[in-house]
Amino acid sequence: MRAVDAIMECLKAEGVEHVFGIPGGANLPTYDALYDAGIRHVQCRHEQGAGHAAEGYAKASGRVGVALATSGPGATNLVTCIADAVMDSVPTVFLTGQVRTELIGTDGFQEADISGITMPVVKHSILIQDPRDIPKAIHEAFHIARTGRPGPVLVDVPQDLSRADIPYEPVAKVHLPGYQPTTEGNAKQIRLAAKALANARRPVVYGGGGVVNADASKEFRELCVSDPFPVTCTLMGLGAFPADHDQWIGMLGMHGTRAANYAMDEADLIVAVGARFDDRVTGKLSEFAPRAKFIHIDIDPAEISKNVPAHIPIVGDAKNILPKLTAEYRALGADSGRLEGWLARVRGWQEKHPLGYEDSSDSEIKPQYMVQAMFEASDGQAIVTSDVGQHQMWAAQYYGFTRPRQWINSGGLGTMGFGLPSALGAKVAQPDQQVVCLAGDGSLIMTVQELATCVEEQIPVKVFLMNNGYLGMVRQWQELFWDRRYSAVKMGHSPDWVKLADAFGAKGMRVTDKGELVGAFRDALAEDGPVLVDVRVTPEENCYPMIPAGQAARDMVG
Amino acid sequence: MGEPGTKEVLNLEDLEASGGIRTGRKHVLSLLVENKPGVLARIAGLFARRGFNIDSLAVGPTDDDSVSRITLTVDGAAHPIDQVTKQLHKLVNVIKIRDLEPSDTVARELALFKISCQDGDARAQVMQFTEIFRGKTVDVSKRSVTVEITGVDDKIAAFEEMVRPFGLIEMVRTGEIAVARGRGAT
Numbered sequence: 124m125r126a127v128d129a130i131m132e133c134l135k136a137e138g139v140e141h142v143f144g145i146p147g148g149a150n151l152p153t154y155d156a157l158y159d160a161g162i163r164h165v166q167c168r169h170e171q172g173a174g175h176a177a178e179g180y181a182k183a184s185g186r187v188g189v190a191l192a193t194s195g196p197g198a199t200n201l202v203t204c205i206a207d208a209v210m211d212s213v214p215t216v217f218l219t220g221q222v223r224t225e226l227i228g229t230d231g232f233q234e235a236d237i238s239g240i241t242m243p244v245v246k247h248s249i250l251i252q253d254p255r256d257i258p259k260a261i262h263e264a265f266h267i268a269r270t271g272r273p274g275p276v277l278v279d280v281p282q283d284l285s286r287a288d289i290p291y292e293p294v295a296k297v298h299l300p301g302y303q304p305t306t307e308g309n310a311k312q313i314r315l316a317a318k319a320l321a322n323a324r325r326p327v328v329y330g331g332g333g334v335v336n337a338d339a340s341k342e343f344r345e346l347c348v349s350d351p352f353p354v355t356c357t358l359m360g361l362g363a364f365p366a367d368h369d370q371w372i373g374m375l376g377m378h379g380t381r382a383a384n385y386a387m388d389e390a391d392l393i394v395a396v397g398a399r400f401d402d403r404v405t406g407k408l409s410e411f412a413p414r415a416k417f418i419h420i421d422i423d424p425a426e427i428s429k430n431v432p433a434h435i436p437i438v439g440d441a442k443n444i445l446p447k448l449t450a451e452y453r454a455l456g457a458d459s460g461r462l463e464g465w466l467a468r469v470r471g472w473q474e475k476h477p478l479g480y481e482d483s484s485d486s487e488i489k490p491q492y493m494v495q496a497m498f499e500a501s502d503g504q505a506i507v508t509s510d511v512g513q514h515q516m517w518a519a520q521y522y523g524f525t526r527p528r529q530w531i532n533s534g535g536l537g538t539m540g541f542g543l544p545s546a547l548g549a550k551v552a553q554p555d556q557q558v559v560c561l562a563g564d565g566s567l568i569m570t571v572q573e574l575a576t577c578v579e580e581q582i583p584v585k586v587f588l589m590n591n592g593y594l595g596m597v598r599q600w601q602e603l604f605w606d607r608r609y610s611a612v613k614m615g616h617s618p619d620w621v622k623l624a625d626a627f628g629a630k631g632m633r634v635t636d637k638g639e640l641v642g643a644f645r646d647a648l649a650e651d652g653p654v655l656v657d658v659r660v661t662p663e664e665n666c667y668p669m670i671p672a673g674q675a676a677r678d679m680v681g
Numbered sequence: 682m683g684e685p686g687t688k689e690v691l692n693l694e695d696l697e698a699s700g701g702i703r704t705g706r707k708h709v710l711s712l713l714v715e716n717k718p719g720v721l722a723r724i725a726g727l728f729a730r731r732g733f734n735i736d737s738l739a740v741g742p743t744d745d746d747s748v749s750r751i752t753l754t755v756d757g758a759a760h761p762i763d764q765v766t767k768q769l770h771k772l773v774n775v776i777k778i779r780d781l782e783p784s785d786t787v788a789r790e791l792a793l794f795k796i797s798c799q800d801g802d803a804r805a806q807v808m809q810f811t812e813i814f815r816g817k818t819v820d821v822s823k824r825s826v827t828v829e830i831t832g833v834d835d836k837i838a839a840f841e842e843m844v845r846p847f848g849l850i851e852m853v854r855t856g857e858i859a860v861a862r863g864r865g866a867t
Contacts, residue, residue: 299773416693427699428701
């Protein structure tokens with residue numbers, strides 16, 4: 124069997140139904156095998172689009188996303204996606220073609236050392252040197268991508284090896300002596316954590332993207348409601364706990380709520396689940412949660428005590444650990460009355476500092492209102508993807524996510540241009556759900572070519588463009604911290620987005636009047652095909668509240 | 682802290698942080714890694730991007746063809762050693778890591794010294810030092826002697842200090858290798 128046909132068998136054995144990619148010289152054999160392999164291939168317009176689509180697919184479904192690219196520039200165009208996937212722990216497999224083995228190292232046409240280039244940003248990578256290793260490598264790649272702390276795995280296949288004839292036998296089991304993630308969680312540590320929680324008087328539960336990755340939202344919620352603990356999540360954790368729940372105190376971190384940040388600041392015990400104490404969460408590390416002890420549940424032992432020292436580390440899969448912790452905690456029969464003073468204090472912050480903005484008195488569309496209008500038009504049920512910047516933070520603040528995998532964005536790497544391709548991937552994964560990309564005008568233009576993919580492949584994503592004519596978040600920082608010296612942030616001559624959508628064969632709409640916004644969104648959502656709605660919002664609106672970079676929760680402004 | 686919430690009393694103040702601690706001493710890490718191309722690059726790259734310094738590094742085959750041994754020394758004053766080992770563990774090709782206890786370890790390094798010897802007197806002295814350090818003279822030319830010394834790094838440093846006044850033309854060191862004492866595998 125040709126090695127590439129074996130690759131298709133392996134993909135199917137791994138349950139792959141969709142792949143995203145672009146063919147080229149070095150992966151021609153792969154595309155020949157794909158021709159009648161019975162796997163749907165979504166032909167993207169740029170490899171970065173394919174990579175982010177694979178990520179969106181993975182984030183929306185929990186399955187491994189797959190992107191294909193050819194050697195050289197095709198592969199290097201995936202680098203941003205791979206870095207993005209490692210930062211946000213997205214289970215992905217990137218399958219690249221490489222030049223023929225005899226050309227490797229000779230600066231051959233379209234040669235790039237992609238396994239070398241991506242070494243710092245992959246969970247693992249495999250450069251094929253013997254075609255007989257290919258089936259094993261593909262299965263190892265999927266196993267590594269989806270188990271433990273998920274992440275991107277690159278498999279680089281030289282063109283000649285991909286055409287080789289190999290004996291193919293289905294691979295039943297992968298054996299990796301150096302890769303055995305801990306999943307169970309130490310029972311003694313779990314008991315100690317339950318005891319600490321039962322003795323805490325000012326506890327906060329802090330969930331991260333790991334809760335979503337572990338499919339442990341239900342288990343997380345069970346722990347949280349064991350007593351009325353205040354619950355906050357990171358940007359990546361949104362949806363792990365429903366935002367309409369009365370224990371929800373909002374997102375924490377740089378643009379989180381005051382209640383969440385103040386609660387962390389005064390807490391005596393913080394239960395961190397699948398979160399990594401990123402600098403956007405902690406602000407100034409030395410002043411982060413100074414009164415707290417930390418229970419840290421994470422599947423990646425290297426996250427324990429990396430940024431913030433853990434007092435009770437528990438390494439393992441949150442889905443296994445949380446039910447045990449909940450049971451241990453409930454068995455202790457702690458008196459929830461001990462929390463009353465604390466809960467009143469947290470509630471006080473929530474009442475005194477709710478998220479808010481000054482709405483316009485005329486037809487002007489405030490960006491925060493735009494997110495609320497999106498929520499209203501979609502009944503709060505859409506899968507929302509976003510680019511990176513102000514609109515992303517406003518979405519996080521104002522679209523109350525109630526279920527996991529409903530919110531798809533680039534958190535760790537902060538990749539502008541992530542929104543549209545990831546929406547495309549999410550829609551392929553979840554065709555029965557509404558998928559809305561809340562885009563920024565600075566970001567959208569970076570990957571707007573994927574509108575062509577949406578039209579051609581009939582992937583009806585809705586792009587709601589928050590158009591303020593600026594690289595808004597950079598402008599905000601220049602306004603606040605750089606003396607209003609607006610350097611290279613005005614978008615100036617942007618395209619006519621309605622015409623652009625039209626040119627791609629999608630439907631374009633424009634809204635400039637607040638009163639028409641919800642109706643326009645409803646119309647867009649009711650359309651069968653892809654739609655781009657250009658929404659003109661207040662150009663210079665700032666995203667608040669905010670912890671200025673490197674400062675502490677107490678220094679929140681706005 | 683007032684009334685606890687449960688009969689199972691635990692004072693949160695008594696909890697101590699684990700990990701992230703700088704030990705302040707040299708650590709010898711012994712790694713078993715898969716013998717595959719690029720493994721050393723992954724390890725070196727990991728150290729570079731996490732800002733860890735490698736003081737010395739030695740790589741070689743083991744009795745098993747599919748496995749190589751890497752011995753590296755890291756300054757535990759500069760980095761929390763648990764972060765270093767945990768990050769190394771995340772590399773799929775790293776099979777086993779052991780942070781060797783100094784008191785329970787046999788460590789050796791080999792160094793070659795090329796020393797300038799202008800006359801017979803100097804040469805005689807250098808060869809005498811070599812004897813004292815249980816070294817070997819491995820090459821002699823008209824105006825130089827090359828000496829091989831094995832031992833722990835302190836011994837090599839001491840020898841270096843002795844011969845430096847003669848004019849040290851060059852010194853080459855392998856980096857430390859080590860095994861655990863006793864019957865058990867490292």
